[in-house]
Amino acid sequence: MADEEFDSNKTFLASVERSKQIEADIQVNPQKYRVLTGDRPTGNLHIGHYFGSLQNRVRLAKLGxxxxxxxxxxQVLTDHDAFDKISQNxxxxxxxxxxxGIEPGENVIIYPHSYIPECNQLMLPFMTLVxxxxxxRNPTVKEEIASAGLTNVNAGMYTYPIHQACDILFCKGNVVPVGKDQLPHIxxxxxxxxxxxxxxxxxREPVFPLPQALLSKTPSILGLDGSQKMSKSRGNAIFLCSTEDETAYLIKKAKTDSExxxxxxxxxxxxVANLLMLISLCTKEEPADIAERIGEKGSGELKKVLAEALNEELRPLRQKRAELEKNPDYIRQVLLEGVEKARAIAIKTLDEVREAMNMKI
Structure with a gap:
């Protein structure tokens, strides 16, 4: 595949089958895997992240x-000018x-990769292999360049898939939860x-495992404009930090149709299907059953039901969020402890890499 054009359909079908096998085995042998996942600090997370990735992270961690x-x-530096807010974000x-509901500890490590120099040292040897x-021709990079509207593309944009490989391989991650659009990076x-x-x-024994994609089961969530994926940058999102009144107001503005x-x-x-699916994710009812119940009451009732369901679903999260906002020292402690643990892993891996490349002194 390294010397061939990326075949998205073939790779996707194969990834679906592998993902099913991994999911079944994780239930029995959770310690056999190490998951690498994360986000870019470009702003607060929204309900697309909550249903699409956060709930899955909590589930996997609870499985052990x-x-x-x-x-x-x-990675924020590749296509964003929001570096002045990176620390806050x-x-x-x-x-x-x-x-x-993510609980940091021995089994769950949260860290920023700018604090793991040993991980970043893998960039140079990895760049010689690509x-x-x-x-x-990486299709995800092409799409992100187009989405960001970049005309002068910096080298970091082209090479960040290599940096992503460093992030996955420094800890010997063998499972990466992703959507279909991220498969080229894997x-x-x-x-x-x-x-x-x-x-x-x-x-000698191979240094690195071959990571596999664990494909999300949550359907892609459209933004409130109804035409594109929910995104911070597109202004079509409901954020986890939004109040209940803000959530209801945003939902009232959501696009439906004239029927x-x-x-x-x-x-x-x-x-309309997107709003029904969001209710379904909150209440666990089938979208078709929700639609039948609302029926002739129309889009006004649909939006009211969604606002109530979403606010009910997010109420415990928002209450805990408000408590955590008051304790910045604890947040910093979580990050520093995560950095310490991640660096210990990175130092060990870099030592193995140096030995494999005959660079140990």
Whole structure:
């Protein structure tokens, strides 16, 4: 695959099958895996993150899967000018994590990668294992360049998939929860791990595992504009830190359609279907059953039901969030303890890398 055009459909189908197998095995052998997941500190998290990733992280940690939660602060520099808020946003991410039920400890480590120099030292050897052509044709990078509207693309944008490989491999992560759009990054990471092991580990045990994607089961959540994925940058999101009144106000503005009767029809009525799905994620009812119950009461009732369901779902999180906001020393402690644990892992891996490359003195 390293020298071939990325075949998204073929890779996706194979990833779906592998993901099912991993999910089944995790239930039985959670300690066999190490999950690497995380976010860029570009602002507060929204309900798309909550349903799409935070709940899954809590679930995996409770199963006993060792979990590394990365705050990818360096990656903000590739396509954002919000570096003046990185520190503030980093702490807000931790607050969101803890409020959602993530419990840092021996099994769950939260850390920013700018504080793990040993991880970042893997960049140079990894860059020698990837061609310019591979980086240029990465479909996720192309999409992110277009989304950010960049005309002068810095080198960091092209090479951040390599940095992502460093983030995954420094801790020997073998499972990465992702959506379909992130599969090219996982494939590149696997190629780097293969290339390193092939080149430097001919007469010894491989240093790096080949990470697998654990595909999200949550459908893609549209923003309140009804046309694009929910995103901080698009202004179409409901944030976890929003108040109940703000949530209700934003939902009132959500796009639906002109039909009076509410039905669940994702293909022909995507905006209405999206709101029904959000209610379903909160109440665990089937979207079609919710639609039938609302029926002729129309979009006004649909939005009212969603506001009530979402505020009910997020109430405990928001209460805990308010308590954590009052304790910045604890948030800093979580980060510093996470850095200490992550660096210990990184130092050990870098030592193995140096030995494999015959660089130990």
């Amino acid at each position: 899967v060792p979990t590394m939660i990365l705050i990818a602060d360096y 980093t702490k807000q991410l931790v607050i969101d994590y803890l409020a959602a 061609s310019n052509a591979e980086l240029s 494939e590149l990471t696997r190629n780097i791990a293969k290339a390193f092991n092939r080149k430097f580990c001919k007469n 009076r009767v509410i039905t669940y029809d994702p293909e022909n009525r995507p905006e």
